[in-house]
Structure formats: C-alpha cells, structure tokens
Amino acid sequence: MSRAINIGVWAGVFGVFIIVLFGGQSVLAAGLICGLLAGLLAGARTEGETMQAGVRDGLISGAVAGVILIVSNILRNTFITTLVGQNLPSTGEVLSFGIAGAAISMVLGAALGAAHFLPGRRSSYATWAILGLVILIYPFLDYSIQLGWLGIVITGLIFILLALGLNIVVGYAGLLDLGYAAFFAIGAYTAAFLSSSYIGDQLNFANPRVSFWLVIFIAAAMAGLFGLILGAPTLPLRGDYLAIVTLGFGEIVPIVFRNLDTFGITIFGHEFIKTFNLTGGELGISPIDPPKLPGLNFADRSDQRPWYFLLVLIILFSIFLINRLRGSRLGRAWMAMREDELAASSMGINIVRTKLLAFAMGASFSGFGGAYFGAFVGGAFPSSFDFSVSVIVLCMVILGGLGNIPGVIVGGLIIELSDRLFLPQITLLLQSIAQHNANNPSLSGLQRFDPTLYRTGLFGLVLVLMMQLRPEGLLPNARRKLELHADQASPGEAAQSQTDLYDVETEAASS
C-alpha cells in the first residue's frame, strides 16, 4: 500500500516536470505517462496475489499521481503561465483538464494492474494490448491538444530503432561499435541517391526514382555491406581496437560525404569521370521522396501521424526479427562469444564470421533507420551523422540495459525525450521568462544560458554514472546483470536481485 503511494508520488513528480515545462493541456499527456508508470510499477508488482490487489495498487498509485497532477496544473497556471507569457486558460479549463489527466492516470493504472493478474499468457497479451492502445491513441491525443511532440517522438523512435540494432552488436555480441552513425549516414545517403532527383539533376538526365518501400531494404543492405567491408579485416582485432577502428570509420564517413562535392576521376590527365557535385557537400541532398501509400498522405509534413504509425510498425517488425535472431543458433553463438570467446571457438563457432554477422546485422538496422530518417527529414545532411549520434545511441543501450529490448526502448525514450524535448523546452522557458521580465536585471543572465549546449555533457555523465553505479542498466537483462559488475556477488544474491525487474524481461521474451 505505502509502496503504491510511493510510486504514485514519483510518477506524479515526473508529471509535474512535464506540466511545469509545457503547461497548457500537456496535463493529459502527463496523465498518460503517470498511468503507465503507476500500472507497470505499482499494479503489476503488488505484493498481494489477487487481481483485486493489483487493481487496488494501480488505482491508488494512479490516484496519488493524479492528485499531484491536478494540484500542479493549478499552481502552474497561477504562477508560471503568466511569467512566460503564455495565454492563461480559464479556471474551469484548468480544473477539467487536470481532472481528465488524473482520470487517465487512474484508469491506466488500474487496467494494467488488473491485466497483470490474468491467468497464464492472457496476462501478457492484455498488458501488451493496453500498451498498444496507448501507442495507438497517443498521436491523436497529441494532435488534438496541439502538444507538438509528435515530430520529436518520431525522431526519438528512429533513434530507438538504431539502439535496437546497436544492441545486437554491443549487447548480444559484446563488440563496442563507436562508429554506428556512419551506417546511419550510409542508409540516409542511399535513400537520397535513389529516391531524389539529385543525381539526375547533377548529370542532366532523368534518373529513375526508386520507391521508399524498396529503398529502405536497399539501404539496409548497403549499410550491411559496408559493415562487412569494414568488419572483415578489423574484427579479428581485440575489442578496444575495434572500438577505435569503428570510431575512425564513423569520422571518415561524414567527412567523405561532406567533401565529395567535387567528385571526379582524372587519371594521368585523362578525365574518366567529369568533376561534379556528388553529395551536395555541407548542404546535403534534398528533397527525398516520401513513401507513397494509397489512403495515407506522407507528403503533408504538418500531420505526421502516418509517419508515426509507419515507424511503429517498422520497430515492431524489427523487434520481431531480433527476437527470432536471439533465440536461434546465431543468437546463442553471439552470446557465447560475448561470454567466453575462447570456449566459444572450441565449441565450433567461427569467431570472425559470427562477429562479422553481428556487426553487419547491426549496421543493417542502422541503414534501415537511416533511410527512414532521410525520407522523414526529407534530406541527407552530413551534419546529422557526427560522433555525438553514435554516443547517444550507445548511451541509450547502456542506460536501458545491454542486451535487453524493453530496456533499450525505455533507455532510448528517456535519453531522446530529455535531449530533444525537455532540454530545448527548458531553454525556451528560461528565455521567455527573461524576455517577459526584461526589466528585472537578476533574470537577464537567463537569456544567455542555454542548457541544450550541455547535452553531450549530460550523456557523458550518464555513461560514467551508469558504469559506476548500475552497469547492467535500468532494466537489466537478467542474464547480463552480473556480468558488468566488478565484484561478483554470490549466486544466491544474484538470484534475489534478479527477481526485482525480471517480469519485464519475460514479458518481452514471450511476445
């Protein structure tokens, strides 16, 4: 009981954070998030073993969070809204939206609590059904209350797709790949070359424009191919050397795309290929054709809902494939290699080939994501693929938990939302406070303070702290948990700590 209240308070604090930052009707989104937290943490982990207990705890937790939401929504509108120069809504509006947010939180909490105690597999089906419903409803909610998060959420999901791919390389096979952005770039540029008029414009012919649906697979294959080319000679090297080689490759690829704006081949004075602008240099290549599907309009950038659903489908498909890989001969070989390379090779596993396959598979997912990214953004620009991209994706994988798909998704959401949603919003908030209170000299420093500048420092801190305090990630894969800990706990301790978050893992495995 007190545990449920505790979780409710924490979920509420998170909600307050959103409400304070965004104001307006964001309390509904806050309610959605609080409800999920309440249901998954309090409802599904209740001590009692009956469905009633689950519902009760989910409900209590959701209600506590809901009350916090209502109160903070009122306070936000009383104190902060005028300070930052937003329009003040009527008291009725503030109250009714607050109550609606609280209601969403309670309903979700109770439903997830109930779903967890259904018998057998129906429990996980029901949980996933509720989560699916939230995923399905979210863009409509976003659209109707003009939250404006959708574009950011889509970018975040692209990064989650990348993190899922990197998880194969780092989490399953235990290879540190620091040049992951390179394959992302290769995917995006493949899409740019194949489904824009750019090459034709440069060389004066009407080039065929390959459909998006084909391009994403070609891009995945291209990235995989480059993964093979890079990996074949370097994978026999020891692990930290591989990290550096991939880092070097990750640096070279954007340089090449940036610099090939004067591309031509002249050998001994003979011009084999006339010099032309192959990659568009710093300006990149745009526009890239959006996907076409009857009944859906991808070209209208003001409504990004089709993009969202497409990406959700792509990610689900990827998870499906990755799960198949993990449970197969290949996935076992990856994990065996990670555990003990020598023993693995003595069990008949060809180390180089197995590593290469993991590396290429990871690269393909990155290329896949790159092609989607290119189409979504509408272009390929060299500046979007620098080292920080590789580090962000690595950060996601490590924050959530190496080798664990739900962990990677949660880690990805946390990193991406704080990077693209919260940090810019904090900056905006501070600056508008400074602007609307220009006569207050103590606030003038705010205008120059830009938290988004320090985003890389945040990721760095996450990496350092995670390695020190919780190397297995927030949602650790049960099997991976102890591996990164320096001091091995006794088996008994290990078993105990595994029970803590184990359910998330099994749910994922049974999906």
Added chain:
Amino acid sequence: MAQTVATPVVPVARRRNWSSIIVGLLLLLVFSPLIFSIATKIVHNPLLLLGQLKVGLVNGAIIAIIALGYTLVYGIIELINFAHGDVYMLGAFTTLILLSLLNIGTKTPWIIRGPVLLLILAIVMAVCGGINVGIERFAYRRLRNAPRLAPLIAAIGVSFVLQNVGLVLGGVPVFEGDYWALVALVAPVIVIALAMVLARRFAAGGERKMPVWGWLILIIVAASLAIAGFNLVHHGLQSAVPLTLGDNVMGETAPGPKNVPEVIASVSARPLLETPFRLTWKDLMVLVMCGILMSSLYLFVQRTKVGKAMRATAQDRDAARLMGINVDATIALAFLLGGALGGAAGMIVGMYSNSAVFVMGFTAGLRAFTSAVLGGIGNIAGSMLGGLLIGLISALSDQYIETRWTNAVVFGILVIILVFRPSGLLGEDVGQKA
C-alpha cells in the same frame, strides 16, 4: 614499459588472412592516381616540401607529447583513456586563463616573462595531472577488474563531461589583468580541499560507504561554496583596491574559439630562418620544449626506481604487487605523468597557435591515439616516433591533398595500421594476444 606483455592468453585469430592482403592491393590501386599526382607536385616544388616537413615536425612533436599520455596509461592498465584529449584541452584553457589574469604578453620583459611562463607550465602540468589522477580515481578504479567494455565506456563518458567543463569555462568571463581573481581562486581550492577531507572522514568513519546521494549533495554544496567563496573574495578585493581590467578574453559566446594571449611574437618579429624554409622562434620553442619533455619522461621511466615500478606493473600487475610495489600508486603515477604531459601539450599549443576551443581535444586526441597505435601502443619510443610521423603525414596531406581531407587520411591510416600491423611499428605483435 617499452614492451608490454599481457598475460599469455591463447590467440583466437592469428593467421594473416587473404582478405587483408586483397584489401591492401585494392587500396593501393584506388589511390594510385592520388599518389602519382602528389609525386608530380613534389617534384615541381621541392622547397615547399621542406617547409611542410618543418610544419609536420612541429605539429608532430606536440602530437607525440599527447600520444605519450595514451601510451603511459595503456601500457599499464590497457585502457584507452578517451578523456586524455580533453585533459589536453583543459591544459590549453588553464594556460589561457592564467596568461590573461597575469596579463602576460609580448610586451612583458623577458626577465619576468620567462620565469612566469615556467611557473605557469608547472601549474598547468600539476592541474592536468591532478585532473587525470582524479579521473582514474573516480571513474576507472572501480572498473579495473570489470570487463574491458566498462572502463572504455566510462572513459568516453568522462571525455564528454570534460568537454563540457571546457564549454562552461568558455562562458565564464575572464578579464585581462584581473589579479584579484587569481588571489580569489585560492578560496575555492580551500573549500574543495575541506570538502574532500570531510568526505574522507565521513566515508572512513563507518563500515558503510558513503551513499550516492551523499556524494551528490557534497559535490553540489562544495561547488556552490567554492563559487560563492570566489565571488566574495574577488568582489571584496576589487572594491577595496580597484584594478583596471582589460578585455574579456572568453569573448561573447561560450562555444566559440578563444584567443590565447601571444607570449612569443610570431608575425612581426624576425624569424630565425627565412630560407630555405621559414623557422620562427615559436617553432623553436615547440621543438625545444617537446624535446625536453620527451627525453625527461624517457629517462624517468627507464632510469628511476619509480619508473622501474611502472614497467614492472605494466608487465604483470599481480606479480608487481607481490614484489611490494604499490600498484594503485603506480597506476596513479602513470595518470599523473600522462595528464601533466597532456597539459604541457595544451600550453604549448595555446602559445603556438594562440587559440583554444572546447572541442580541440577530440580531434587532437584521436590523432595522438593514432600515433600511439602507429608507434606501438604501450611503447614510449614508439609513441614519439608515431607522433612525428602523424604530424608529417597530416602536414603533407594539408598541402598536397586538401586540409578538409586530412582527418580522413589520418583515420584511414589508423584503420590500415590496425589491420596490417596492429602491434605498430615498434611494438610486438599484439594481434597475437586476442
């Protein structure tokens, strides 16, 4: 440490496979027109080559100094200290701040300038060595027996954190001739020292370790006390005895490049040599300083007892411990020396190119790491050689290919070395050791 021998782990892959030979031939074929065109350019104007070689030598000497930091650390604990490049960057920033606060420039008479520069060098080396030791203590030590991935990831994290420290420093106004700030800097040092003593007392007091939130609170309190102490002292002194201050050397924006005050005249002054290539006093300064640093490090590691302890620890940590060597102290010493050299390199670069920017550590670090690998990582003489080679190669690439391709050339070389001779030029075969 000249030869780092890891435990004789069984090799997993050893035979040179055909694929690497084929890749090598392909590379040669692809780049043959380029090589040909470079050759023609050199034949056309050989003097230009001489000048570029000088540029390469000067840059290479600096890179070599940074590379030594990687090698020292890698030689002992087999960790790529990713943050080393950023320690070097902080060295440049410390130099910039000290030079500005002391208002040292080309106008200062040499009788003052010389000793003060030496003093600044000592401070910068101490600060950067200290930072590096702190990194080791707080970010790497716990992970010494963890899988290799863990400290490497932590190192990447530290690198980003330090980069942001540089960014924050870039946003702090620093005025020329602000002597009081220098005095006031002592206050935060005292505060931090007190906090550390307190923390140690608290942590050592009971059986339990200090909880994470305890550290967090302590850090936040100490930081705010330090800032408050600085402001208080600074403001008090300034209002008691006002100083006339010069410009804010950090400029308007935090991320922008900063101008390091010039202490050795470059443009207007008469160079040492004009033909056949231009050699300035600055060039000489770099070569002399780097030469002294490199040779003293070499002698230190080869000749002194402590150096011997370092080499022994590099060979076999456990055996060294059994022989009565304090392994923790020895590892810390490697970090101290590496950081000090990185700081010195930062100062030399600051004085040579007169600019510092918070991202400068990343590229420089990668180049230096490449040199260390080229020479054979863990091998001190190798790192020096590698540094010089990489300096030369990038100078030639700047001239004969294009500056914007130089990074790609350097990384390309890194990849090629790792593929064909992972042990480097002077190292033994590391590839054998899986």
Added chain:
Amino acid sequence: MATNILEAQGIVKQFGGLTAVNNVDFVIPKGTICSLIGPNGAGKTTFFNMITGLYVPTSGSMIFDDQSIVGLKPDQVTARGVGRTFQNIRLFANMTALENVLVGQHARLKANLLGILLQTRAVKAEEERARLRAIELLEFVGLGRQRVDEMSKNLPYGDQRRLEIARALATNPKLLLLDEPTAGMNPHETDALTRLMRQIRDELGITVLLIEHDMKVVMGISEKVTVLDHGGKIAEGLPEVVRSNEQVIEAYLGKGAAAQGKGGGGVRKAVVQSAEGR
C-alpha cells in the same frame, strides 16, 4: 581406416625462447581411454591446445582421423570431431545449462541467417531436435531435467564440470579431450565421473584423452598412459608399466627420491599432494 584416431609426430612448441613441448610423438588408438600425466608445467595443456587448434605447433605433424589438423582454427578442429573441456571451467556463465549444450551443437546445426529470420519449417524442426538432443545429453551426464533452465554460473561445482562434458559431447566428437575433469571433486563425485568416462567410451563409442592428476583415476581407467616432463615424453605404456618407471618417479619426486621411493605408492602420494597443493 587407420587404427589410431590421432597420430602426432615430432611435435614441438616454443614460446619465445621457452620450449613448452619438445619433440613428442603421440598416438591415440581408436576407442580407448588414454591419459596424459606429468608434473605441473610439463606441457600437458599446451599439448591439448595444439590438438584443438588454439596453438599451432612450431613443428611436427598431427593427423586426426586420417587428415592433418595442423594450422586449423579451433572451430574447424571441433567440426572435424574433437571436443574438449577446460582445466578451469569455462562455461558460458550467463547462459542456461540448456543453452550451453545448444551452443555445443553449433557446428552441427545448419540454420542460416535467412532461415532464422523466416523461421522456415526446416529451421524449426532442427531447433526442436537440437533441444531434445541437448536434454538427452544433460540426462546422460547426470544433470536432471530440473537443472535445464538454470544459469550455468548458479550450478554447483560438480554439476558445472558435468555440464562442460555435456557441452563437449554436444559437438558430436570422435575424440573427447578432458582437462583435469575430477579436479576439486570429492572421492564420491570422482567415482561417478570415472563411471561417466567409461560410459562415454562404451556407450557412445567416443575415444577419450584425459589430463589427470588423480592417479587412482588414471590407473583405474586408462588403457594407455603417457607421461610428460619438461615438455618431453619420458614414459608411455600400460598403467602398471608406467607406474614403476624410474624416470617417472624421479620427475614427480626429484632425484634421490626415486631411489628410496617405493614405486607406485610414492607416485600416488606425491601426485595427490601436488593436486591438493594447487
């Protein structure tokens, strides 16, 4: 068809200046249990590592099942039919017992990337067969069904040794190399393991080569014993013959001891002591 499963001739292995194995000829007849003994550092494990492809011999030839295996990589040697266990257990700690055995079957399974992604019927059937075979093997070595899903690092020590044998058997070997399988076991467990080794030879028809310090095991089970000392072969033959060999006693107890030692008893005692001392 040769009568010997392994024929090694003139095997030399040098590490830098150190000669770990010096000109050893070694033959394992098919269907036998052979032992390799010798004091610590005699080059036994080095020899094992050369058979399994972890080391390449500096010189010499090694014929396994009528084909040379010199220069093959460990996985290729395993594919030819050599399975092994390790002196210090090297299980995949964070994988279940079942998964460990499934990894052992890696080279015998055919599923490729495409098949796995599409989950073709052949792949599914193969996976199911592999699973059944793995459980069968686990039961064969005496790990019950209830241990199947246990993380291997959570298994008791003796079971970890057994699991390692099951994993090696899963590679479907013709020759099984066991590196000190009874190290650290109590007499009861040792007896059980000795029975298991016989079973492996008799029921599965697999030739066994073991490195062993426990002379009771060696003398009780082997048809042939080879003694290495300082990298060289100093004796070979039936257990009884080796037991009373002067050179062997000297190798274990040093000069002088051989004169006063009372044959096999002395060796046994010394060896037991040296095994405990480690």
